[in-house]
Amino acid sequence: MTVSLFDQFLSPTLLGIPLIALALTLPWLLFPTPCFRWLNNRSLQSQNWFISQFTNQIFQPINQNGHKWAVLLTALMLFLITLNMLGLLPYTFTPTTQLSMNMAFAVPIWLATVLIGFRNQPTMTLGHLLPEGTPTPLIPILIIIETISLFIRPLALGVRLTANLTAGHLLMHLISSAAFILFSIMPVVAILTSILLFLLTLLEVAVAMIQAYVFILLLSLYLQENTYGSSSTRMSYS
Template sequence: MILSFFDQFMSPSLMGIPLIFLALTLPWILYPTPSSRWLDNRLLTLQNWAIARFTSQLLMPLNVGGHKWATLLTSLMVFLITLNMLGLLPYTFTPTTQLSLNMAFAVPLWLATVIIGMRNQPTAALGHLLPEGTPTPLIPVLIIIETISLFIRPLALGVRLTANLTAGHLLIQLIATAAFVLLPLMPTVALLTAALLFLLTLLEVAVAMIQAYVFVLLLSLYLQENI
């Protein structure tokens, strides 16, 4: 039986029970819980340092009102990075390759930023739909364009994360398949293909981290516009 390359993106199940719930729960188990001791071990120290640096960098351009989102955005960042990185291991499943999951993250958070803007500063929030100094004949067209761009934001967030991870996984599988096929025929070319596969895997690790960061960074920029 010949399997499709896209079978790796199907949600796995065992005895009819979807295992995506296990995949979503696993990241929270892997991280150590901060202790009340004066001195932490190396893993906790590194974890606290990384989270503190990311949080300070993320909240630097935000007003004080946006600092309430620190816990949510930081937790989302760590969660997405862990899901993306675990999906690169053999015999695993990457939940963030599912557009439905990414949209479930993107739409509520984007909608929350819009609601906050409409509640706190409705004039400024509506002012984003019409740039200052727009000629009168172009006002209806620009309002339509800006409204469409506003509603496209969550779609862009979800599609960007899904497309980047899906493309990387497909490319890794294609090159790995080529290396196995070429090994008995042309061993030298197969070794070069394996080296390329190793470099691509390193690139995909970087992509998994960067895409999680970009997802949260864009959410913080949307929040900055509305506070």
Template sequence: MTLSLFDQFMSPWFLGTPLLAISLVLPWMLLPTPSLRWLNNRLITTQAWFINRFTQQTFLPLNVEGHKWALLLSSLMMFLVFLNMLGLLPYTFTPTTQLSLNLGLAIPLWLATVIIGMRNQPTAALGHLLPEGTPTPLIPILIVIETISLFIRPFALGVRLTANLTAGHLLIQLVSMAVMVLLPLMPAVAILTAALLLMLTLLEVAVAMIQAYVFVLLLSLYLQENV
């Protein structure tokens, strides 16, 4: 009997080796490698089209200085999509349900955008802490509020990704347990519940892709304020 539904989100170990490290390397092995031919197959062509459209959509509002991040953020997008989708396979583990991993991705990238802003345009970067036209008595309060909102951004990135994936996996786990319990008692209701489980799985696939896109999109917005 499962002691807790959250046991499925614990990082698994096998023979003293953390499987989290293996799962982080696995997505790069699943990516198709482009060949030297003039015409690639449909899978590689679709992948190139997806990366091209994502890069254009994300970096459209950024100036030329921000385009240097295109390769990094596009790779991060593909990496997060594969990690999020990995947990939907049977007998697998979703690394992005670990808050430590998400914060390990969010904090350094957010800090890099802040450092770039302080180095290239310190006046504009510090100007975000105090909106223009603020009354004099409210200046200290607004500076404190804006500073807190600035430092809470990476934690919001990590918690949002963790919470959405954890909630979806928990819901799938609960509905699948209901199907197993209802199958010998009420087969008709169990079939309807299984159909609901299928729709939830499709929804979770969409959530896995959308959350990866939102993570990278917010990073690009933070970058836009500092370049």
């Protein structure tokens, strides 16, 4: 009986209970708890430095009203990085390889940014659907195209994260299986394949971090697009 390669992306169960809930709650147990002491340990200091650098880079070009999202996006960033990194360990499950899970992260936040734009600046938000100076015969077509591109954004977020992690895991599984099979037949080729697997693992560690960063970066760009246009922002950019 041939086992499908995609069976590794199915949620494992124990006594009929899906273990995806355990995989989602595990990252929060790994983060050190902040304390009120003057001096922190190295893990807390590193965590605080990473959070401060991330928030400064992401929210510097965003309007002051968008800074309220700093806690949400930073927590989601740490959560996605931890899930992606834990998924590289043996005998673990990666929830972010599930499209439904990634869409559950992308759709509500994207929808919230769009609703904020319609509430605070409806004219400018609707203006994004029609570029300035468009010829009259092309107006209906461009409105349809821009509307489709607007609603495809959360799907692109979820598919990008799912596809990159799934492809990396499948490639690691194929190369590791080839190295295991070739070890008794051609040891030299198996050693070279193992070296390739090690380099691919390092690449997947980078991909796990980069894809989480890209996910949050695109959400911050959507937020910037829907919060830009207030009087304070126009004054700062004038």
